[in-house]
Amino acid sequence: MHPDVADTLIGAFYVNVCILTTSALLMGLTFSRRGRWVAPLRAALYGLTSAALLLFTFPAGPELFIDLRLVPLALAAYRLGPGWALLAALPVTAYRVWVGGPALGGTLLHLTLVLLLASRLRHRGAAPHLPLRENARRSLLIFGPAALTVFPTFLMLGRPVTDAALPYLMVVTFSVLGFSLWTTVVATVARAFERAAPDAPTTDLLTGLPDRRAFELAAAQAGGDRYLLLLDLDHFRALNEQHGHEVGDQVLQAAAQVLERQLGRAGTVYRLGGEEFAALLRAESVQDARHLADRARRSLPAQLTARLGRSDLRVTLSGGLVTAGPDALPRAERLLYAAKQAGRHRILDSWQRAPEGAATTPLNRTSPAVSTLRTLLQFIAGNGNPGDEPDLQALLNAAIACVPGAEAGSISVRGAEWSEVRVQSGYTDDLLGTRHTSEQMLYWHGQPAAWQAGQPRVLTGEELRRRSRGAHAPDSPEQRTLEEAGRQNELQANILIPVRVQGNVYAELNLDSLSSEDAFDAESLKVAEEFGLWAAAILSASIRVRQALSSQDAALLTLGVALEARDMETQGHTRRVVDLATDLGRALNLGAGELHMLRQGAALHDLGKLLIPDRILLKAGPLTPDEWDTMKTHATLGADLAAQLTDLMPAVLDVIRSHHERWDGSGYPQGLRGDDIPLLARIFSVCDVFDALTSARPYKDAWSSEAALAEIAAQAGRQFDPQVVRAFLTLQGRELGRPA
Known part of the structure; x- marks a missing residue:
């Protein structure tokens, strides 16, 4: 019997934990140091720890002892590689060979497998910061297979192989615990020294991420x-x-x-x-x-x-x-x-094509004007929702703020035949809606090729007055509006910036000075050109997003309509509720992005019925309580299914999941109440119920619109949001509680 066998399992385990913890604390200190001597120092510490653990073994049966000597050796291979691990293993290996015994072969095989597996799973990071769970998983992959050598060792000793099961579990369990303890202590100490170092990286206190x-x-x-x-x-x-x-x-x-x-x-x-x-x-x-x-x-x-x-x-x-x-x-x-x-x-x-308008600039990129201009435009681009109309008023205000000499201005947006003034600053709103033909805008610019290329121009003095009065007929309503609302007689200087989007002039930006013919210089023209490029990028991006959203809406509506083929009694329901929900959303002043998500949710609101069995979905008679419970799962199933579709926003899933919730909390699937129900779901539920009431089903006749509206009104505050009901009744030509 080994002379230093611990008297009890608990005592031996306690001593092993103390040895591992002490050595791990010392090892953690080495991670605050750099140099060639660090690896040999760590290898020596691993070897000494293994030798110390060999002195305190676990009694696991007659002539059978278990110790944790392989844990630091596995760590040596895991952290330093097989070369240093072999050096660290030399002392305990030499001692074990000197002691000899019938189990020597199994012991050496066990050691070899541990070193091979640990080297294979080696953590090559410079610091021991792998998560605890990952280190525990790797240690199990090391000690689990390697400890299987216990079973052939028992056979060599002439003992029943079944007796090896408990020792195997003990070896694996204690080794994984020891490995995890060591890595946790080392990582904790190393982090502490990293934070204490004056030039060390720090951790963000809120998120726990490196800062x-x-x-x-x-x-x-x-x-x-x-x-x-x-x-x-x-x-x-x-x-x-x-x-x-x-x-x-x-x-x-x-x-x-x-x-x-x-x-x-x-x-x-x-x-x-x-x-x-x-x-x-x-x-x-x-x-x-x-x-x-x-x-x-x-x-x-x-x-x-x-x-x-x-x-x-x-x-x-x-x-x-x-x-x-x-x-x-x-x-x-x-x-x-x-x-x-x-x-x-x-x-x-950086491997994609740059956005239109962002590739070139007439200004030095380090210019303060560029910095100010882009900060303003970033703020403008940062407001609103995807799919919203671009904020032309904010663009105009930014242009007046950025272009030296500008005091007033307007933006016109081109349609199929006309350019129409959409926003103004420095004038009266009577100017809004004024229209100009392409020929009139070309005359106003004065340089057709430059206008088509999006190049700005400056007009002052007599040329400005001649062109401003020559674009429209003298007695036309447009000319009178320009003279009165546009303060045409006060104009001293004008910069016209054609804003090109997708190869064509999309808008015209007029910047005016009402005080000086010399207000605009070469720097003003450069800043105006830069502004035109970035304004084009914002407008182009907005158009592309709205086109993409429109295409996505159409695709999802087609999917929703296709779902109706399984439930013939709801033919046309999807298209009708999408239109109803869109109109109601507009009446409630939803933005373009919210309307887009409402349309998508409406198109897919019954997606979960794909997973409802035909015997329930297509049943002609009333459903049993169990069948009704199954049917009610379609809301949650639909949201889960829709979550697998690319780029659907959470608000779309809310419509699918929550359109059967009730204002009083008696709905399903979550029993939400009042404002806890997502707004888009509250809007859609009114439209869904109204269309269901006014549509014929095998089990009921279609209600008249008047009767359906009366029922919607009666359910305000019970099934539906009262404010949504009020907007819906107003939209349908009624008031809450009485005819309009």
């Missing part, structure tokens, strides 16, 4: 095999204002967790400040980096909603992806800004 300082240090060392992904949460300022900073902090924490989960295995995620994050990613190709970035973008809205349990929060992500390098951050910032311009909830990368 901007850590990012800058890592980015400075990033090689050509790395990609920088710069990310920003969309509409975060509005979210803070609407829900409060406490909810905003919760969103940031949840977003950090989602990004870490999606991108952490491919690199490191950082919080740079505010709602801005970054990730330094390893990827074998541009396509792989794009896939990682887009997966994070697509998964964030639904996962963040699920983590917070707040279906009313709509959080999306925009970003820029570039190859890491000295100028990576400013390149990624430009792409991030362009993604915001293009409607948000997208990732742009």
